[in-house]
Amino acid sequence: MASAVLFVVATAVLIASVLWIVSSTQWAGIARANDDDIGTVLSGYRQEGIEEAKEVLRQRIGNLAGEMPSTGQTYMRIQGPDAQHSLGNLPAVPEVIGTFDMSWFPRTRELRRGHAVGSSDGIAITGRGIKLDDSYYLFVGRDTATLEMTRARILKASLWIMLGSIAAASIGGVLLATRLIRRVDDITLTCEGIIAGRFEERINTVGMGSEWARLAGAINGMLNRISSLLESLQQVSNDIAHDLRSPLTRLRQRLEIARTSHATRTDHRAVLDHAIEDTDQILALFGALLRIAQIEAGTRTASFEPVDLAELLREVHLLYQPLTEDSGRSIECETASKIFVMGDRELLFQMSSNLVENAIRHTPEGSQIKLRLRRVAGRARIEVTDNGPGIPDAELRHVTRRFYRLERSRSTPGHGLGLALVDAVARLHGSRLVLTNANPGLVACVEFDMGGTA
Amino acid sequence: MDILLIEDDLELGQSLVDGFRRNGYRVAHVDNGHAGLASALEKDHRAIIVDRMLPGLDGLELVRALRRAKNTPVIFLTTLCGIDDRVQGLDAGADDYLVKPFAFAELLARVRALTRRVDALSAMTVGSIELDLVKRTVTRAGIVVELLPQEFRLLEFLAQNVNRPVTRKMLLERVWNIHFDPHTNVVESQVSRLRSRLNSGFAINAIETVRGVGYKLIAPN
Numbered sequence: 001m002a003s004a005v006l007f008v009v010a011t012a013v014l015i016a017s018v019l020w021i022v023s024s025t026q027w028a029g030i031a032r033a034n035d036d037d038i039g040t041v042l043s044g045y046r047q048e049g050i051e052e053a054k055e056v057l058r059q060r061i062g063n064l065a066g067e068m069p070s071t072g073q074t075y076m077r078i079q080g081p082d083a084q085h086s087l088g089n090l091p092a093v094p095e096v097i098g099t100f101d102m103s104w105f106p107r108t109r110e111l112r113r114g115h116a117v118g119s120s121d122g123i124a125i126t127g128r129g130i131k132l133d134d135s136y137y138l139f140v141g142r143d144t145a146t147l148e149m150t151r152a153r154i155l156k157a158s159l160w161i162m163l164g165s166i167a168a169a170s171i172g173g174v175l176l177a178t179r180l181i182r183r184v185d186d187i188t189l190t191c192e193g194i195i196a197g198r199f200e201e202r203i204n205t206v207g208m209g210s211e212w213a214r215l216a217g218a219i220n221g222m223l224n225r226i227s228s229l230l231e232s233l234q235q236v237s238n239d240i241a242h243d244l245r246s247p248l249t250r251l252r253q254r255l256e257i258a259r260t261s262h263a264t265r266t267d268h269r270a271v272l273d274h275a276i277e278d279t280d281q282i283l284a285l286f287g288a289l290l291r292i293a294q295i296e297a298g299t300r301t302a303s304f305e306p307v308d309l310a311e312l313l314r315e316v317h318l319l320y321q322p323l324t325e326d327s328g329r330s331i332e333c334e335t336a337s338k339i340f341v342m343g344d345r346e347l348l349f350q351m352s353s354n355l356v357e358n359a360i361r362h363t364p365e366g367s368q369i370k371l372r373l374r375r376v377a378g379r380a381r382i383e384v385t386d387n388g389p390g391i392p393d394a395e396l397r398h399v400t401r402r403f404y405r406l407e408r409s410r411s412t413p414g415h416g417l418g419l420a421l422v423d424a425v426a427r428l429h430g431s432r433l434v435l436t437n438a439n440p441g442l443v444a445c446v447e448f449d450m451g452g453t454a
Numbered sequence: 455m456d457i458l459l460i461e462d463d464l465e466l467g468q469s470l471v472d473g474f475r476r477n478g479y480r481v482a483h484v485d486n487g488h489a490g491l492a493s494a495l496e497k498d499h500r501a502i503i504v505d506r507m508l509p510g511l512d513g514l515e516l517v518r519a520l521r522r523a524k525n526t527p528v529i530f531l532t533t534l535c536g537i538d539d540r541v542q543g544l545d546a547g548a549d550d551y552l553v554k555p556f557a558f559a560e561l562l563a564r565v566r567a568l569t570r571r572v573d574a575l576s577a578m579t580v581g582s583i584e585l586d587l588v589k590r591t592v593t594r595a596g597i598v599v600e601l602l603p604q605e606f607r608l609l610e611f612l613a614q615n616v617n618r619p620v621t622r623k624m625l626l627e628r629v630w631n632i633h634f635d636p637h638t639n640v641v642e643s644q645v646s647r648l649r650s651r652l653n654s655g656f657a658i659n660a661i662e663t664v665r666g667v668g669y670k671l672i673a674p675n
Contacts, residue, residue, distance in 0.1 A: 291537075294536060299538075303538075319604070322643035323639060350632075
């Protein structure tokens, strides 16, 4: 609507400008022509006096005498002290010096100052008058009918143009609006489908212009994210339901046995200690699950800062060295310097720490663990390697799943969330955990884009 | 010593009151934020324990309001264990932040640590152990003890809490700035290293293990 109005206004302005230009050109033309004629008569007067001037006029008018008053016709009059000494194709004119308008009514032989508005048998004349000398006055004027006609023609034409442009603008507007509405409807329908639970629906971007494709692409991206969050939520719920029942069931059984048996106070004390241990374990599990869920929800990226990975890994190394050595294994650290990534230091520390703990837990005594940080193809790579048994190829894909325990580790302590957390942190930082068997041993690797100060 | 406990869970509150009284503290227990803030502003408690989610005045608001007037040490108790929740709590002005459920021994150890006098020192003496906090060196009975930087930090924290047990969680947080729970005995191993270096050549074990709580540094002669 607004654009249609704008269009009409613009057209009106254009027409008004054209009118004005045409008008003023024509007025200028008339003035110039009048001046030329005055000049000719005047020069005749100057050369040879009033008779010569009259002769010039006679010749000028004579050229037109006998013709009907036509449009653009020239009107001239030399006016002397009386009718005898005056001539021209106008009756007595008021002796106005300078440019002025008048109306000439040939039938009634009336002459009036100014343009009579809307008079059909009057001739509108615009002209100029000068005094030749004390006795004689010269007037030259022209009929302005052409001017009026041109103006009338332009106005009529412009009316048609305006109507035409309003029609065009309206049709254009309607077409655009229809197209817009159709696109919006498409998107709305898809979104409604998703709201209704059909989570796989996406907006079809075939045949869309670039801005629409971009919008649709963004919405589809958002839907993908929601989809994956939902999946994650679903998986967590399933995992909780499935894998938390075991420790809780165990706890309950222990307490129930204690209640029904004829145990001593010391025995009760032992049961309570175990019960607290079990409860702590379950709480730790919940805590870890919650942490993973928070990491996957990705709300931490806003507070990313430059992290010095070399310094971080060295700290992890120092922290775990005593424990590793006490448990009969060794740990080395090799870091390239000046490697910074944008990230969350606490999470990256926990990620690295989990990888080291994993290596300690799943290798036999005497194993060697290595922490490495280096630049590979412009990216920062963290590697935790060991020379233990590795992970059976069939299970490699599954170990980052929550609660996944290797077949051979099922009876050992641990809740199977360590690598799930590592993967979650890696993904939050735009990466992922890659596990490969080095035969012997396992290589756990996470790569990052470098960022922050470097 | 006088503690103010602001906790709306009455069962938990009662058990905490009992626990502190058994350990020689006087405890005042209120169950809502407004009464808590009023008491905190009127009286000079040695430490304030606040539940973060309170009816009426929210825990964060309470601490912010308290901090405009007083520097009383504050610990938050909360079920909110989000990574940002702790930062928020500390930013509001609390000195420590403990996630429920917790062992009472943990809370007790932290209250003890909070209520010690904190002076900016350049050196500390614990019996025959002397720490130069500027040069980061240690001697015991005049003999230099070689320590790694993290072992020195560990000893420094134990010395700041001399004769008070500090928990593993506290050590992880204060010495290594770790706020998650590693499921391994990292702390035990670290303490064990420090202990063996500190005790090497001496009869008395300067770092005692307190069962069910953690470790404490004693002042050996």
